[in-house]
Amino acid sequence: MPGPAGQASSGDFDKVLVVDFGAQYAQLIARRVREAHVFSEIVSRSITAEEIRQLAPVGIILSGGPASVYADDAYDIDPGILALGIPTLGICYGHQVIAHTLGGNVAQNDVAEYGRAEMTVVAPSIILRGLPDEQVVWMSHSDAVTEPPAGFAVTAATPDSPVAAMEDPSRGIYGVQFHPEVGHTDRGQEMLKHFLYEACGARPLWTHASIIEQSIDAVRATVDGGSVICGLSGGVDSSVAAALVHKAIGDQLVCVFVDHGLLRKDEAVQVEQTFRSSFHMNLIHVNAEDRFLTALAGVADPEEKRKIIGETFIRVFEEVATEVTDVRFLVQGTLYPDVIESGTADAAKIKSHHNVGGLPEDMELSLIEPLRDLFKDEVRAVGEELGIPEEIVWRQPFPGPGLAVRIIGEVTKERLDILRAADAIVLEEVIRAGLYNELWQSFAVLPAIRSVGVQGDGRTYAYPIVIRAVTSEDAMTADWARLPYEVLERISSRVINEVEGINRVAYDISSKPPSTIEWE
Numbered sequence: 001m002p003g004p005a006g007q008a009s010s011g012d013f014d015k016v017l018v019v020d021f022g023a024q025y026a027q028l029i030a031r032r033v034r035e036a037h038v039f040s041e042i043v044s045r046s047i048t049a050e051e052i053r054q055l056a057p058v059g060i061i062l063s064g065g066p067a068s069v070y071a072d073d074a075y076d077i078d079p080g081i082l083a084l085g086i087p088t089l090g091i092c093y094g095h096q097v098i099a100h101t102l103g104g105n106v107a108q109n110d111v112a113e114y115g116r117a118e119m120t121v122v123a124p125s126i127i128l129r130g131l132p133d134e135q136v137v138w139m140s141h142s143d144a145v146t147e148p149p150a151g152f153a154v155t156a157a158t159p160d161s162p163v164a165a166m167e168d169p170s171r172g173i174y175g176v177q178f179h180p181e182v183g184h185t186d187r188g189q190e191m192l193k194h195f196l197y198e199a200c201g202a203r204p205l206w207t208h209a210s211i212i213e214q215s216i217d218a219v220r221a222t223v224d225g226g227s228v229i230c231g232l233s234g235g236v237d238s239s240v241a242a243a244l245v246h247k248a249i250g251d252q253l254v255c256v257f258v259d260h261g262l263l264r265k266d267e268a269v270q271v272e273q274t275f276r277s278s279f280h281m282n283l284i285h286v287n288a289e290d291r292f293l294t295a296l297a298g299v300a301d302p303e304e305k306r307k308i309i310g311e312t313f314i315r316v317f318e319e320v321a322t323e324v325t326d327v328r329f330l331v332q333g334t335l336y337p338d339v340i341e342s343g344t345a346d347a348a349k350i351k352s353h354h355n356v357g358g359l360p361e362d363m364e365l366s367l368i369e370p371l372r373d374l375f376k377d378e379v380r381a382v383g384e385e386l387g388i389p390e391e392i393v394w395r396q397p398f399p400g401p402g403l404a405v406r407i408i409g410e411v412t413k414e415r416l417d418i419l420r421a422a423d424a425i426v427l428e429e430v431i432r433a434g435l436y437n438e439l440w441q442s443f444a445v446l447p448a449i450r451s452v453g454v455q456g457d458g459r460t461y462a463y464p465i466v467i468r469a470v471t472s473e474d475a476m477t478a479d480w481a482r483l484p485y486e487v488l489e490r491i492s493s494r495v496i497n498e499v500e501g502i503n504r505v506a507y508d509i510s511s512k513p514p515s516t517i518e519w520e
């Protein structure tokens, strides 16, 4: 049955719940399960056996966590969970919780076992079936299970973990002290697959094609009539969300692309071409450059700029939205990590939204969030499957306020044109060097200073361009990218030769923290 909010409904897929004991690994486990084409969802450790029964998963994975089962504030689970008869795999802390809850022994160790460990398989095992007797696994724990609960067989050991793996297939309960979800555990994904396919009997139906199909059914079931509005920015999330919804309801979807004039070179043309020409979408392209530049005239303060851009954006979107007849739904590109992070995983998936993004109070809209169950890599794969061009699907993040936060000081048309031209060269050269996908972001910044140079026979007094290129996992921290000198050299000579008004190029070698990725 399709879900209520246009997301690919988990109800149609065999589902594995990942109980989150606060580990950074819970998301990784959920992703690995999905890579094995089984839908997974992260749930709170406070979930009860009855709540799990109602969610009807085919399997449960208890994640790792930082705590000791003996700590005063140790995380427990409802012991009823282990009596549900649903196949369960404990990983690291989850393994210890199983042992502790069912009467095994967990020893408190002062010394941690951390990193690679040589593991020996000591008994036949469902999880380790067909894998080598000796293999490398990745450990990260101090406490260790020293005796399994009654009924469990020890199936593998390492020098520091006498019970590196245990199982009781009659109850469908399995535990591993190591982390099968990390790449350093050589055969980890195979172990997870054994749990999913053999222990749980999960069917590998969570494929990109079926996500799309289910999502389309869900949107159709939700939208009976009226119009659906979607703010399209050209970024991957809004693009994939729009393409999915469009596939479901065609012309009932109205996309609004507010071009604030602060976009990168050719970006507006690309959005037009992709969504109007290729996808034949109902696209309202608002060219609001003059309005934004007028509002920004004379403003140099970064926060003030952001505020003006945000407010102007909302006003423009609002004006356009009120002209579309009978709008009842708003598409948002919310992703699964946003859902987990905002702690609303259990919240209803359809909400009545007043005034979203400044929409008028009397427009009471319901949200359609077709990507709400998806991780970013799944969104990209779905986007590719839908035929969205690679340049959009693999696009580096770009801030909402656009180039305005990369121009220090006043934003003028002249300075925007300079930055746009330099930025395009940075992009071209990074792509040419095959580095685009390795970098979190790579772009140009235009500071508000000028310096002296000499070009031809004449003295110049012009702006510098700063190249910014960073690697990052999530933008919370970032490191400056060690771009090869040859790439920097090519960018420098091209920018200085091709962009009028630039006579110097510098490379930003600051990490975040203490700097930020953007300059404003």
Ligand code: XMP
Residues within 6 Å of the ligand: 397, 398, 399, 400, 401, 441, 475, 512, 515, 516, 517, 518, 519, 520
């Ligand atoms: P900072 O500069 O804070 O940026 O290190 C972290 C990440 O966020 C992006 N960014 C924004 N994205 N609206 C956005 O949608 C914004 O106002 C905004 N400001 C920064 C930035 O590009 C980087 O990826």
